[in-house]
Amino acid sequence: MNSTNETDETNETDGTKAAGAPDETGGPDPSSEPVVAVVGGGRFGWGLADTAARNGRRVVLWSRRPQRPATDQIRVTQELGDLAEAELIFIAVPSPYVGALASQLGEHLDGQHLLVHVSRGMVGAELRPLTAVLRQVTPCRRIGALGGPLVAKALSEGEPGGGVVGTLFPEVREAVREALGGSSLRIYSTDDVAGVEVAMTLVGLLSVATGYARGMGVGPATLAVMATRGMAEAARLGVLLGGKAETFSGLAGFGDLLAAFAGDGRPEVAFGEALALGESPEVAAKRVGANIEGFAVARSFADLIERVGVQAPMTHLLADVLEGKMGGQAMMAALMARSVGAE
Amino acid sequence: MLAGPMSLLSRFLQSPPLRVPTLLAPKVRPGDPRIFSFNGERPHIIHDLVTRVVEQQGRDPERLLYHLNDAANAEVRRLASQRDAEAEVSLDFWRRLLHGLGKMDDDERREALKTIVSRMGEDIAGNFDVRVFGATRRMVPGVLTAIMNPSSLPRELVRSGWPRVDSLVTAEGPIQRLRELAKIGTLVLVPTHASNLDSIALGYLLDREGLPPVVYGAGKNLFSNPIISFFMHNLGAYRVDRRVRARLYKDVLKAYSCLMIERGYHSLFFPGGTRSRSGMVETHLKLGLAGTAVEAFARNVMVGDSRPVFIVPATLNYALCLEAETLIDDWLKGAGQARYIIEDDEFSSIDRMIAFMKKATNLRSAMVIRFGEPLDPFGNPVDGDGRSLTPSGASIDPATYVSRRGVASLDPARDAGYTRELGELLPKIFSRETVVMWTQLVAHVLYRHLVVESPGVDLFGRQRRRGEVGLARTRLVQEVGEARDRLLELESAGEVRVGPVLRNTRPDELVDQALEAWRGYHTKPVAREIGSEIVIEDPNLLLYYQNRLVGFAEALATPDTLAAAREIAALEA
Known part of the structure; x- marks a missing residue:
């Protein structure tokens, strides 16, 4: 238990x-x-x-x-x-x-x-x-x-x-x-305080990614794979930072992300959509009227992933996408080209 | 092995607390350390202990029955396999209890609980004899040597002291402040744990530095050394029998340590729980009994006693560790947890003890004990007057942490929260208060070279490379010098401490002194100078000594050695 x-x-x-x-x-x-x-x-x-x-x-x-x-x-x-x-x-x-x-x-x-x-x-x-x-x-x-x-x-x-x-x-x-x-x-x-905090943060980032993917017009199956693999990465990072994996399958993790998918009107999703449509982060943030935390932490997480060598390709690439260094399509292609193994 | 008279002496000294009759004991005077009144209070402490544990565990009939069943089963199993003198005396009692439990009513069960707790309490509770303490003091600093070498005890007893021991152990940190705080509140020392000599060395150093004696729980296996057993019994140590698996025993131990802190006895706990097998500074702390500091403070606040409790972190740093060989072997076997009690280590071998002491007393500052800044039980720093300080430097009443809406209360879940937070804070303090010794730095540089020379080889493969890898002496000296410079930078940034010998000695001499320190004590040479090369002979011991630096490996590396340093840093995970 x-x-x-x-x-x-x-x-x-x-x-x-x-x-x-x-x-x-x-x-x-x-x-x-x-x-x-x-x-x-x-x-x-x-x-x-x-x-x-x-x-x-x-x-x-x-x-x-x-x-x-x-x-x-x-x-x-x-x-x-x-x-x-x-x-x-x-x-x-x-x-x-x-x-x-x-x-x-x-x-x-x-x-x-x-x-x-x-x-x-x-x-x-x-x-x-x-x-x-x-x-x-x-x-x-x-x-x-x-x-x-x-x-x-x-x-x-x-x-x-x-x-x-x-x-x-x-x-x-x-x-x-x-x-x-x-x-x-x-x-x-x-x-599991650490787990909740990492989950809150990474779901914020994944919410931005969700909006971005929607903005790109991807279909439900793509979104589902993204959400599931994204949450698996989040759990891995959470454990690395002292949390427990099961916290990520609870309300702080999947529960929270499901609400974003169901369209709870959170600003992170709107922000992601605006980015996909070519708006700058500054303009997008202004429009949704909120400070988008997920955006700010993406780079720090990418650095952590590189430093420690933990498996979290999506989170890693998201930092580049959100900073405009990589397009959404290129990210998708990069992720799909990875070798695939046991879930 | 001990034989003849020694074994008789051993039996005599090991029999439950050997004490000189209290009738003859000198009176306690005002201003004497708190522990001087221990013997007078002992019966009251045990009485309070029994009352408290019976009240906690005996209230609910189901819980009561569970505890009795658990204790009886665990003790029957343990004693039946032990088959020693203890079993002769106690096994029957537990068997009868186990058989009779079902027929007892609640009152009878509560009586049984009382009997058990009282027996456990009597076994745990130490003794403090002012005369033994006084005699020990007079023998100090010779005593540290004497207790390690029982055969020389009579000779050492008549000597006025062994001055070299004085320079063997160095004390650092806010000692004057600790002296003041000991008068205001109760000190709870929480040091790192490397060796069975830790508590002895600490006890000696506290006295030498004018700090009060402390009570502490010592593994019952330590009492198998008769001389140490005698001193421990009479200098306030209480016995912790790690073989006892009964849950009740843990509750009794916790209640005992809590009562001692409540009553103002300065206490010592090793929050790592056991000696660091790897040689690394502890990063995961169990805290265990140290957690009772919060409860003790809360209980005192509840009865209007605001005597503060001060947590004093400390690091114990050895240039040469008595049990290094056994400990690192145990770690490499991955058996550190399973072999919680090691009975066949260097501590129980008198020959090894003598060899160690001979070697260690010839080294200057072979051991540095460094005290960190004192804290309250909630992790706040305290000032010279013992007041807890907030981040903005204002004073804060620590009682607020155990109160809600103005009312102080006991709450085990809350206190477990504070204890966990303390457990997360202490390793950070340990890391920055670690005093790096010269042997550790030289070992690190050598081991790093071993890693450079064996890329992609796993730990065990690397540890097998005895006598295969060498490093030119000139390069070793150069790298030691560079690593020391980096270490001094880290020290300026407040991240670590540099030991006196390491700070003040030329790199080439550091290399010589490290080789010299290892030579003659350890049964296998750690490294050997062959021609112009230093050849690694025992990668295991090298690993043990260098492990103290894993947390700093990357910071000490040069661009050429960074990859190896990262591999070393990964050992910590």
């Missing part, structure tokens, strides 16, 4: 416990629970804030330039110090900004705060996971990463779905379930 609770049916009672409307179950009044904090006023940050508010929780959302007005339950602030009153803090800013922002935020926090990031990125050439960054720049230790097929729009609208939180700490798992879990969102958990 792996340590991922996703497949463990008995554990799902935890998920449903957090699910019931609080007043009916006679549980604690959620409005008396500690405030939930969100760092980042992008669509995803607001999606998390909306979900917690729908669960009856008070929310404080930090944004440098607030785009949306506060609501009864969601207070908007530009002071990071205001987040200290929360217990659970979601970090929903693009990975390149996490370090500096968390470092400032960390000055207001202590060992009781629980930090959970939702970023699809890893940092630097050495591909540092963001949980490691958070541990380094803040005094917080009870940290986690929330992944899976979560998209901003569905979160804000309360569409049924699920995610997985990777953490070593039971209280982080419980706090995320209490804040977000409910009748419309199932929050599973695993202690």
Whole structure:
């Protein structure tokens, strides 16, 4: 049995416990629970804030330039110090900004705060996971990463779905379930933090690839091979970086990629499509209105693959394609020309 | 083998804790190290131990029955195959328990649990005799030699000391700060583990540097050396019997080490669990008992005792390792895990011990013990006043890590999380606090040449090339010099430490001294100078010594040797 609770049916009672409307179950009044904090006023940050508010929780959302007005339950602030009153803090800013922002935020926090990031990125050439960054720049230790097929729009609208939180700490798992879990969102958990973070990142990259392939007009069979082989590569890279292979067949891996295929409207796919149609990465990013993390990590992964000699040809070639050094057709030809063996 | 009077002495010393009557023990004075009061507290500690374990494991009847069944089955199996004095005494007890378990009610089972935990506790708990400690101190630094050479003990006892031992072991790191911290909180030393001499050398060095004595768990097999057994019993070591497979035993050990830290006894754990077979610095840590530091801290916070716990990483670096031959053989056999207890190594052979000590005492700084910066149990650095510091340099209350919404609590899952994180942090500290010794660098350069000369050959093929590969002395000297320069650069960047001899000696002398260090102790020559060449005679020992540098192989390489260095670096995986 792996340590991922996703497949463990008995554990799902935890998920449903957090699910019931609080007043009916006679549980604690959620409005008396500690405030939930969100760092980042992008669509995803607001999606998390909306979900917690729908669960009856008070929310404080930090944004440098607030785009949306506060609501009864969601207070908007530009002071990071205001987040200290929360217990659970979601970090929903693009990975390149996490370090500096968390470092400032960390000055207001202590060992009781629980930090959970939702970023699809890893940092630097050495591909540092963001949980490691958070541990380094803040005094917080009870940290986690929330992944899976979560998209901003569905979160804000309360569409049924699920995610997985990777953490070593039971209280982080419980706090995320209490804040977000409910009748419309199932929050599973695993202690394979590294696996979740690599899966989140590489699914981001594969989502871009999916969009790119769609933009090229490839058929369903090609897409299926791409997705399956791509995920096998992701799992290999995940294991290399300290994760467990089975995490990649769960919500953080395949689950997340399936949502991209099913057309969940995520910006990575739109970005990939735009690239295939000849737009520059800058223009494409502007158009989809999001920071595309998958694009930024492609080169670091390609370097890692070369350095270690792990089998991940698709991920390796994707870096060239996304940087415009290689065409989609050439990549396809290169992949198809490889010798084929046991799956 | 010991014979005649020695074997009698051996039996006598090995019998369960040999102690001088406590009635005659001197009074503990204020300001004495915490461990001086151990004997007075011993019965209370065992009482608390029994109460805690019985409360934890005896509450749920199913769990209780499971533990008793598991323990009885495991012990019957072990003792039946051991067939020794211990079996004579205990086997019957376990057999009767196993047969009677089904008929007992819950209260009787709880009583049985109490009896077992209490027996385990008595076996584990050490002893501390201030007089033995005092006598040991007076004999120190001769004692380090004396305990390794029991036949010379009487002679060494009357000597005032052996000054050479003093220069044999060098201490580095924030020692003054550790002295201060030992007064404020409880030190938990977590060093790398290379040799059975580690705990002895550390114990000696702590005393020499004015640091308090520590308690630590020593494998019961170490107690087979009668002199060492005597010292261990009376200097606070507790016994860990690795042959005992009962799950309950692990719980008892954990509870014991937790209680000791809670009560403020400075403690020592080898987080690698066992001696590094390969000679590499540990990268995967079990942590095990060291993990009880978090629980002990949490328990104290819960009862309003905010005495801090300080984790002190340390590296133990030998220019010459007593058990190198056995350890590397074991690693190459891939049997490191299976042979968790090696009973036939150099440590149990008095001849080898004497040969080692003769050799080692002639080397200057044959051993460097380096302490790293102290941390709190949550990986935060601590300042001179023992306050935990955040990344921005502010002080933070470590109690917040074991509290939620202002209330401190016990949570084994949470503490396992902290322990795992500590287990990931420590290898990074070990790596940068590793002190590279001259023998290791010379071995690395020679081994790298062996790899250059045997491209594409697998590890085992390469290890068979005895006496076949040589390197011109002039080139070896040059490459050692270059590698040292690179090592010094790495040291400036804070990535590793360079030992005193390696730093201050000319490359040609380094080569001579490495050959000299290996000659005379190891049963096989590691490398031999033939004409103008240095010929590799024992690739296994060479591998052992060079393995300390695998993590730095690429950084030490020249363009010509980079490919070989990469092959060496891959050994770590």
